[in-house]
Amino acid sequence: MAGRATALRLAAAVSAALLAASCGSSGTPAAPGDSGAAPKLEGRGDITFVTGKDTSNNMQKLVAEWNSAHPAEQVRIVELPESADAQRQQMVQNAQVKSDQYGVINLDVVWTAEFAANRWVVELPRDQFDLSKFLKPAVATAEYRDKLYAVPVYSDGGLLYYRKDLLEKAGVTPPKTWPELTAACQKILALPEAATMGCYAGQFEKYEGLTVNFDEAVHSAGGAIVDEAGKPTVDTPQAKAGLDILVQGFKSGAIPQKAITYKEEEGRRAFQAGELIFQRQWPYQWALANKTDGSSQVAGKFDVAPLPGATGPGTSSLGGHNFAISAFAKNKATALDFIKFFTTEQAERSNLLATSQAPTLTSLYDDPELTKQFPYLPTLKASILAAKPRPKAVRYGDVTTAIQESAYAALTGAKDSATALKELQAKLQDLIK
Known part of the structure; x- marks a missing residue:
């Protein structure tokens, strides 16, 4: 709570400063020809670590370990809101007024290009x-124009959570395709204990999670939001086929209507309450859904599989978070050492044990003790290695907003999928150049 209060005070200060600042970005976009070695990072002393909500309290545990070993270089956590969009907004505001109140910042993997191009973070x-x-794939998300601007600390790959107890009782195997998934639901919903359950849900509220789910649906149907050259390619039969899977899911009831309001946490709570047979979710849910303290009704009753696709296993959108150093921060040498500390095998193992989040060190996926405790690790590793990144765009905030608006319009029936994708193609052609 103290961290949240601090974040609100910082946000207020930043907002006030913005009133006096000129409109637009205060950063100078990095020139394509920039070259040379990374600048030397200097300054030692106290720093802030700015991140989204620490739901596991393991970040605080690791920070406490650092602080105990570095009495002259203390780290204070600044917690931002739970929503990724709200986190980005506060980080951008802080950078635009060149505030030194943010030190190490926990960036979503899709923000690297924007923050690097605007010189809001320093080259490492x-x-x-x-x-x-x-x-x-995690390292690639931390780079911009072949330079390193962040270090991958948490990776992420989408997984299909499913009720293994109900699948076994209905005599069905984990589905590899969307038709197999809907067929499995028909059999399972015929069971008395599943009569009131929903078939499938993901993250469909109008926020970054919808961009992820749209991206996965399109890629899993053989399409892409942008091609290898970075040009938009959403006005295609493949992209329409992917979006139509979700649209038809809502129309048929395979996806419950209330799932249009689901972000990660709403969906997690629904799955843990026994309301869903299948759910698209990140690996962090594994530990929470397996708790035996009464918070989960499905502990020990579920498993995970690859996401379904049109004709075979689908493709995850690459998720995760990277640590970067604000260009306006003091004590950058301390900040660099703090990032090194968080990416040690010991720290990443600690985070996996506490949160079931995806580590970025390859060795942890092959550790026999860890794979015994977290049997999903091989599936997760495969998901990440085959994952596709969301568009790398300097104007990513505008890009993801356009995607969300078009996808949401199609899912809610405000527009047919063909119209929504045609309009999205035009918007993205203007935004991604």
């Missing part, structure tokens, strides 16, 4: 991190 010395030990 690549030679001080053994990047060969990290998952390659």
Whole structure:
């Protein structure tokens, strides 16, 4: 609560400063020809660590360990709102007024290009991190124009959570395709104990989670939001087929109507309450849904599988978070060491044990003790290695807003999918150049 209060005070200060600041970005976009070694990071002393809500309290535990070992370089956590969109907004506001109140910032993987291009974060010395030990897709999310601007700390891949007890009773196997999933639901819903359950849900509220779910549906149907050259490609039969799977899911009732309001936490609570047979979710849910303190009705009753696709296993959108250093922060040398501390095998193992979030160090996915405790790790590793990134765009905030508006209009029936995608294609062509 103290962290949230501090965040609100900082946000208020930033907002006040913005009134006096000129409109638009105060950062100078990085020039394509920028070259040379990473600048030396100097200054030691206290820093802030700015992050979304620490639901597991493990970040605070690790920070306490750091503080105990570094009495002259204390780290204070600043917790931002739970919503990724609100986190980004406060980080952008802080950068636009060149405030030094943010030190190490916990960036969603899709924000790297925007923050690097606007010089809101500093380039990091690549030679001080053994990047060969990290998952390659995760490292790519921390780079911009072949330079390192962040370090991957948490990765993420979408998983299909399912009620293994009900699948076994109905005599069905985990589905690999959308038709198999809906067919499995028909059999399971015929069971007395499943009569009031919903078939499937993901994250469909109008926020970043909808961008992720749309991205996965399109890729899993053989399409893409942008091609390898970065050009928008959503006005295609493949993209329409992917979006139509979700649209038809809502129309048929396979996706409950209330799922249009689901973000990660709303969906998690519904699954843990026994309201869903299948759910698209990140790995963090594993630990929470397996709690035996009465908060979950499905502990020990579920498992995970790859996301379903049109004709075979689907494709996850690449998620995760990277730690970067604000360009306006003091004590950047301390900030760099703090990032190194958070990416040690010991720290990443601690986070996995406490949260079931995806680590970025490859070795942890092959550790026999960890795979015994977290049997989903091989499936998760495969999901991440095959995952597709969301569009890398300097104007990512505008890009994701356009995607959300078009997808939401189609899911709610405000527009047919063909019209929504045609309009989205035009918007993205203007935004991604």
